[in-house]
Every structure is written in structure tokens, then in C-alpha cells.
Amino acid sequence: MIDLIEVFDRAETGPLTSETDYYMKRYVPKLAELIARYKIKWDKETIINSDDDLTDRVFQAAVDLLAEAGAYCPETNRVMEFTRDEILTACSECPTKARFGEGRERKSMKGRRPDTTDDRPWVHVGGGIYTTDEQIFVDTVEKMASFSIVDSVSVPSILHLRGKDARVRSPQEVLVACQTVRLAREGIRRSGRAGLPIINGISAASQPASMFAASYPDFGLRPSDGFLIDFLSEMVVGYEALQKVAFYNSISANIGSTSTPLFGGYAGGAEGVAVTATCYMIMGNLIMRGTYHYNAPLHSKLHLSSTKPLIWAIAMSNAAIGRNMGYPMVNLPYLGGGSGTKQYHYEMACYMLAVVTSGGNIFSGHPAMAVQADSLVPDDHKFHAEMGLAAGKLTRAEAEPLAQKLFPLFGDKLKDPDKGLTFQQVYDPRTKRIVNTEYQKNMDEVRDELAGMGLEVPVT
């Protein structure tokens, strides 16, 4: 694989072009050409593709997209170009497992192939949803970490300092990022699993300075946790991302390359999102030197990821990488339904069936499009991880009819999703036990409905 300094140099030496010309003369026409060249077509019905030839064509298109369109660095206005050989070499040398955690909790997240039914996928729960209160933050993290099936957690964000908003890039943001990490580690320690990894480092940090500050070992994060570095707009690799790549590679930390291709944006529809999402994972390994990937395609208008074409595209990108690279990946579901609602559970079940059978690991989802404060309710995430474990025993072909049964239960609600509950509305503040009977009833009924459809989701 070409070395990291050479990668950085490509942002300094590639062809000069404006951002508009990059999109309109390179990325957009090349993507359309590749979709036609490789005959990539979504049939508007399938949720979980099991055509391996189509899957491999998506991967080839993704390789060609990077080779022929390149990535764009806005600070230098240059296209970062890579040859096909450089890309394929990087793919062949891609890490196929990421080592996370310490002590008893030290384990490997593996890259999975589609239709693998005899392994146990990595179980990651949580989300970067913001909390309004530090006590709820610690309780939320402790509760998630205490579930024995959990291998890693994403922790919420604190956005306030002494009751005031912490503005992006402000000194308060640095303090909030440090505090987020400190409290998260404290919550994990309280669960009795101090070595459990946090792999969404650091959701409260928007700028490199905040991320680097909160990475100071005294605050509790370690290289064996995971640090997210994201692409901005489609195919954009900015200096801030490359600064993070430079730093986290210098401390040998796990990097989670992160991408959010937009359905309806420059990537277009299902086919374009599938190819672009796959391309991001190739770039995540080559450019960001990730050890795992956060795959988070999103609908540009609805701000969620559970529409039929999006689930198809997300599952497709998992299968394309699973079959051709083995890069460990989780998928970040943004769901319409609020916490504790049946809609949220149906969306999650459909999503899990698609991504886990296609080669993804398990990651519970963000409810309510991640905009409702305090909406991270740990028992939802346990239930959804259990769904993922159940899905892991199926092939894509077995999962498809179940996904088709589930989709009508929530598809029409995506434009006006059901509102959900908050942590405070579900738990007793002292014992942290569920006291909201409606919440428990919803979950039990959905579990029964899933069993009735043929998806047994055992309580762990």
C-alpha cells in the first residue's frame, strides 16, 4: 500500500479544479457512466440483494470510481488521484479485523462475508445522540455497557457546559469533549467492564483540536478505543480529516473511517449510493488508514436511512466489501421512529436483516433521526442487538422475505414518524429499571410478531 505521506502529497499535487467542476465534470458523469458500464440496477422491490455477480460489479464500479474520478481536497482545490493498481493493492492489504478494548474486553471485530451464519457478529450499541444532563449520560453508558452481549459502545454527546450551549470550535467545545470522554469511561467502569471500548470517539468533538485534547490518556480514551474520521460532502477529503488521520496513525489508534453518502444528493439514487458507499470504504482503508468503517448512507430529505432503496444500497455495499475486501464494518442506522415505538423496532429489524446477512456487524440505531435529546434508551439497543444476532443466523435469501413483510409496517410512516420516549420517561431514576409499562409492552409485542414471522429473537 502506498505510504501515508504519499497519500497526503496527492492532495498537494493532483490536478487543480473547482469543487463544482469536480462534481459536474468528474464525479457525477463518471458515476453515471460506471452504473451503465457495469449494468447496476435496483429493481425497486428487492430489499436484500443476493445476486453475487451484481454485488461484484458494484465493487468494480467503486474501484473504477476512485481510479477515474479521484477524491477532492477543498483546501488545495486538487483532485487526489490514485491508480487502479494502487487501489487494488490497498484493497488486498486491507485489515480484516480490528482489535478493540483492554483486558477481558479485548476482542476483534472481524470483516464478515455475506451469508456467514456460523460466526457471531460484533455487537456495537449506542449512538452520539445528545443528552441534557450529565447524570443521565453516565447512567445511559453504564446501562449499555452492562449488557453482556455488548462488545463496544457509542457514547452520547454532552453539548452544554454549566447549562450553556458549547458552540462548535469554541474552547467550551474542547472542555465538553474532554468531559464526554471522562464521563463515558466512568459509566463503563461502573458497569464492571472497564476495558470495554468506546468506538465513536469523539462524538462531541467537531474539530481536530477537541478530538486531540480529549484523546489525552488521563481522560480515559486509549488507542484501543475507536476514533471516527469522516468524509464531508461526497468524495471530499478535507485537511481536518487528514490532520486526524496523521495524529491517530501516529499513536496507532483504531480509526473508524466514516461516510454518509446522501440519497438524492450528488450520488443520486439507490445505484449511485451503493457504488459511492462502497467507494468510501475503499477510501477509508487507503486514505484514512481505518481499521473499521462506519457506513451511514442517509436520505437527503427525510434524514433517515430506512427507506427501501437505501436499505438495498446499504446492504449491497456491505456485501460488495464483504466479498472483495473483508474490511470490518458497522452501519449506522438513522431511523424515523422514536425510542420505544413499534415503528422504530420494525425499522431496526428490517435494517438488521439486511446488513447483518450481507456482511455487516451489528450496530443499534439512532431513533427519531437523532434529533430528540435524551432519546438513547439502552434497552432498545439491547433488543436491536438481539435482532442482529438472530439475523446473523440467516442468509440473505432467507432474510429477504422477512424484510419484505416488515417494510409495510413502517414504510408509509417514514415521512411522519411516530414520536418516542426519552430515558427519563422509561426508567426509574434510582434503580434504572424499566417502569414504563407501555414501553415494555411494545417491545414484547414486536418480539412476538417477529417470532410469528419466523425470526426468533431470544432475550439475552
Place this chain on the structure above:
Amino acid sequence: MADGDIFEQLKQSIIDQDEDEVLAAVDKALGDGVDAKAIIDKGLLPGLNVIGEQFESEDIFLPELMQAALAFQAAMVVLEPKIKESGGADAKKGKIVLGTVKGDLHSIGKNILKLLYETSGFEVWDLGIDVDLFQFVDKAKEVDADIIAISALLTTTLIGQRDVIEALKDQGNRERFKVIVGGGATTKEWADTIGADGWAASAYEAVTLSAKLVS
């Protein structure tokens, strides 16, 4: 060719998102003596309305929207001088100052909105991303804008929207401009809290809302 056929050809050329076809249709219409403003109002804008509807219903996506907008802009380069020559009135629906707040580097949603504004007949000043709050205020005053449209994707950048409204109030200019907010992290409640004139869940809604606000 009857005027109806000419306008239909202009409309279809925009729907086809083909710049050469649009310019040829405009050239032919001018050659046939059709008024430049009528070319826009009865030919190109109806085509753009169809494009907007196709975008909203997900029959087309951002790249096609951009192609149509670029074709429209190429036609306007030809048509605007002719409107001015004939002393015609400004064909624009209203003036919009648009940008993503300070600290937020996300551009796609804002870019979609810019295109939809332009293809709906608004005049747009796109300040880009990571925009200083006084840039919004100063540009709005400079161009005598009707609306300031402010985007924020991140929860941590939302307060940048509030700051623009506060700055307008401090300067005594709050009533002079309508302010609308949108973006992934925003909600109707947030818009109400900061005293915005409106909130839109999508770019298409923002254009509809803006049309109401300037009417």
C-alpha cells in the same frame, strides 16, 4: 411554429436537462419574435417546475437538477440583456441570501436549496459554508434581500442561526428581512424558539415557504 409549440419546446428542453437543446430552443424562439420575458415565464420556468416536482418525487436527483439549472443559467445569459434592452421588469420572484452557519462545513443541502431557488425564479446570493454571521447581515443589507435562509446540519452549530437573528435585532434590522432556518439538526420548535419567520424540513419546502413569505 405556433407560440404554444415554441413554449412547449422550451419547456421540454429544460426537462431534458440539455443545455444545447435549451439554447437552440431559445435562439429559435427569439428568431420567431417571441419576447424574452415570455420565453422565461411560459417556457423555461414551467420546465423548471416539472424538474422541481421530479426532484421532490425522487424521479430525478441532484445531478439532474444541477444540469437543468446550468442549462437555465446559460439561457439567462442570453435572455437577461434582452429584457434589460426592452426595459422589461425584473423577472425574479425575490432576493435570497443563503448560507451554512459559522462552524458548519456541510454544503449539499444548502447547494440543493440554492438550485431549487434559482430554478424557481429567485435571485440567490450563496455565501457558502462556515459563514460569519455578519456576512449574512451585511450581504442582506447590500442587496436589499427579501429573505435570509440559514442552514445548519450539526446540533453544535445551531446557535449560529440564533446569532444571526440576534444581530439583526441589535441593529434594528429584524423587521427588514424574513429569516428562515433549516438543516438536519433543526426543528420547528427550534425555529420558534429563536424567533425565525419559518422553518422548512426540506429544500422544496423552503422554496414553497419563501414564495409565501415574499408574496
